Amino acid sequence: MQIDETLLQRLEKLSFLQIPDEHREEMIAQLSEIVAFVDNLSELSTEGVDATFAMSDTATRLREDAGSVDRTINDDILSHAPHSQDHFFIVPKIIE
Amino acid sequence: MFETIIGLEVHVQLNTQSKLFCSCPTSFNHEQNTNTCPTCLALPGALPVLNKEALRKAGMFGTAVGATINRTSFFDRKSYFYPDSPSAYQITQLYTPIVEHGTLVIDFEDGSQKTIRINRAHIEADAGKNIHEGSISKVDLNRAGTPLLEIVSEPDMRSAEEAILYLKKLHSIVRYIDISDANMQEGSFRVDVNVSIRPKGDEKLYTRVEIKNINSFRFIQRAIEIEVARQKEAWEDGVYEEEIVQETRLFDQVKQETRSMRGKEEAADYRYFPEPDLLKVIVDDAMYADICSIPELPDAKKERFVNDFAISEYHASLITADLENAHYFEEMLSLGISAKNAVTWLIVELQGRLSGGVTPSTSPISAVMLGMLVKRIEEGVISGKAAKEVLDYLLENGGDIDEVIEKLGLKQVSDTGALEALIDEILNANADKVAEYKSGKDKLFGFFVGQAMKASKGSANPNTLNEILQAKLAQ
Secondary structure (H helix, E strand, O other): OOOOHHHHHHHHHHHOOOOOHHHHHHHHHHHHHHHHHHHHHHHOOOOOOOOOOOOOOOOOOEEOOOOOOOHHHHHHHHHHOOOEEOOEEEEEOOOO | OEEEEEEEEEEEEOOOOEOOOOOOEOOOOOOOOOOOOOOOOOOOOOOOOEEHHHHHHHHHHHHHOOOEEOOEEOOEEEEOOOOOOOOOEEEEOOOOOOEEEEEEEEEOOOOOEEEEEEEEEEEEEOOOEEEEEOOEEEEEOOOOOOEEEEEEEOOOEOOHHHHHHHHHHHHHHHHHOOOOOOOOOOOOEEEEEEEEEEEOOOOOOOOOEEEEEEOOHHHHHHHHHHHHHHHHHHHHOOOHHHHOOOOEEEEEOOOOEEEEOOOOOOOOOOOOEEOOOOOOEEOOHHHHHHHHOOOOOHHHHHHHHHHHHOOOHHHHHHHHOOHHHHHHHHHHHOOOOOHHHHHHHHHHHHHHHOOOOOOHHHOOOOHHHHHHHHHHHHOOOOOHHHHHHHHHHHHHHOOOHHHHHHHOOOOOEOOHHHHHHHHHHHHHHOHHHHHHHHOOOOOHHHHHHHHHHHHOOOOEOHHHHHHHHHHHHOO
16 A cells, blocks of 8 residues: 555544654654555465454354442543633534 | 435434433432542543443344344444543444334324334434533533434335424334333424435435434424425436435525535544453343234234224324323223223223323323213213313312302203103193194104203203103103
8 A cells, every 4th residue: 555645634634743844754664564464365365264353253243231430530631631610521512 | 206215313312311321310490510430430440331222222123123133232332522432422323223124114194004124223322512602612411321212214215204203203202112202392302304305216326415413303394395395406407416415414494594514524433443441242141032922013012902992093193103102092992981082081081181291191180080980981970072062161260060060050961760750740841742743743842852951051961951842742
């Protein structure tokens, strides 16, 4: 896969991140390397392998439906949020 | 001539105690962000563990609509960036959902039916809520991670009416099998409508427009009608291609129009891929057996009511459409009253007196009270007419049936001794009319009944009165 300026712009948009000009070339190079590395997997023959194949054949664990919550934990998390008020997380205005 | 094509997506909040992937309670109206934990707040390292009950309830829906229940299904990750989802993705089931290929039968008023295909029903996690206030938005994540069942129909509906019939049936089914509170106002039954039009006879599907989050059946009907009119007009004006684009629109109840929700941004790119934090979901034999046995469905209950109680199909469908109503009716019958009388007093008398969204079960009249009232009529304690007065009084003031009957002085006199004395008096006072009656003027019977009723101030049991009067006049 070719990583170029167009794709980088798209990735910025999808991730809501902005890459500064001085890092763009470096970022393109690193992303290309990562993709090339992962691309090694394409050498494996997957013929006859079911699309749902997984490393583990066990089923996902199920939890009994009982409610419980520890208020001190969410208090703590909120107090570490960049902005919070009246037990709300505060974010910049979202235009809907 | 155009044909309307409608497909519906309904998000049903499953009524579990805890969230889909963590133990946080799902209860409504708690203080903001108090029902949250590292998992539903998507803190690094916190992992999802699937709620067994959510899986079971999703499967029960599959049974209710005669669908395939996939014994092995998978979760997928749908990426999107919005503050109501702290993980920046939603865990859902795209490729292999738990439920596929079901059907739902809708009933028209004339008795005809139509089968609507259900493409799929999949489990996914709900998002939180945002409150917009000036230059900031407040985020409450109490709802984030609540289990949803998204039920997707095929585009099989051809009118707003059919869409509403489908939704009402679906609503009824999820209430009957008790997998959701399905409260539209509280958002536990959310409807997205996909609408397109095409010239009649055309087989191809044209551009569909999605109308999101409309919170009442009436508004859904209206939104569809308005959107169809917009599309037809664009077609007739020759601007269909330019004006009707695949997009999400919002229904404005005040302006009575649908409006584009988003600008001309590029199509959303959700980058779906198999959810790496969860293994495959297996419905084992024990759970499968459990999923296959579900409570009685509305159609079955209706049929049973018709067969067992000899009430009309129409009345049976009115009563069974709503689970609370059906329970109300069954509770009335448990007092040993006739089904026919129960139907009349429930549908005609009680419901006829209720307005403003009040239902029998939310009214001040309990099923036992109404059943008792009917019982008193059947026992001859009060007349039907008096019972209506009692009902009016109870709706206004509440109280105990027998006390109210006593208080309003509506008790019928069935005491034959008292009635006989009263009738004797009338016959003696009208000896001339008695003679006329005996000489063949049958019509005068009504006169005597009227006089006797009047003398008893309307409290005489009409049957007893007739019997005594007939016996005395035959002497």
